[in-house]
Amino acid sequence: MQERSASAPFETILTALSAAGEETRLRLLALLAEAELTVSELVTILGQSQPRISRHLKLLVEAGLVERHREGAWAFFLMAQRGAAAALGRDILGRLACDDPRRAADRERLTEVRRARAEQAVRYFASHAANWDELRALHVAEERVEAAIRDMIGTTSLHNLLDLGTGTGRMLELLAPLATRAVGIDQSPQMLAVARVRLEKAGLRNVQLRQGDIYALPVERDFYDLVIIHQVLHYLDDPARAVREAVQALRPSGRLLIVDFAPHEEESLRANHAHRRLGFAAAEIAALMEDSGLDVIERRDLVPNWNEGGKLTVTLWLGRDRRIISDPLPLTLGEFA
Incomplete structure (x- = not known):
């Protein structure tokens, strides 16, 4: 706050x-x-x-x-x-005044800058959708990351799960079996097409995929037990805004899991892979969570092993909504546009 x-x-x-x-x-x-x-x-x-x-x-x-x-x-x-x-x-x-001419002109040019960023990201994701999982393997072994995710969130059943920037749908494939209903949001139609193939192959029938903006989520508020932002924040021009939007989707006592790179110096990721941020310090994400009304309940740093030369450290943050549950939880997600 x-x-x-x-x-x-x-x-x-x-x-x-x-x-x-x-x-x-x-x-x-x-x-x-x-x-x-x-x-x-x-x-x-x-x-x-x-x-x-x-x-x-x-x-x-x-x-x-x-x-x-x-x-x-x-x-x-x-x-x-x-x-x-x-x-x-x-x-x-x-x-x-919001309608001051100078402020309005600056906002208009800011919109153009944001549009250029978004178009660059869309082109990148469209061209790399088919081999996305390979590109994500820049960090410590994916098996270690996924094992840590499963351990941190536990095996308790979830009513509603939300995956932001779902990409190829791997997080949904991993965690949707724990949920009554799971929803994946991504801006790229190409990525969503890859995710649909993957999830159909996995036989998951409790998953919905939606095209949407991570800054204006097309989902119900105060609803989800668990929201995941897995290897997404480093692409965004406003990570804090994305975290605030994610928290709006959490029910009281719901949890937000953020997975991203620790700070690094691989500048090639900006030029070649559209990364906007070169990782996040532990205190930065903790502050974003706390300012959005969450308590950080766990953090893990996955450092590369001796045989993983050139890989990047991955950090996982788990936050919990400070609000207390007072009403019965809805079991399913209503349809939305």
């Missing part, structure tokens, strides 16, 4: 106000409240030089209004989520 405005030292407030009180920096703050962006993307949106944008970002970061994290040759920026300066920044943006 985001903090409410809180008292802070005079210098903290003065520095934050000075940083936000300039046209370009205010525009940057508004953009970074909506998406995690690189300097080059901000240059494209605002039409200003890279040095100028970098100087403004430096001031915003120093004021505590913006967070910066570096991955190899790339740096990502996002509006800060914690601290008095971040709360003040949210207050400022909350008073900024």
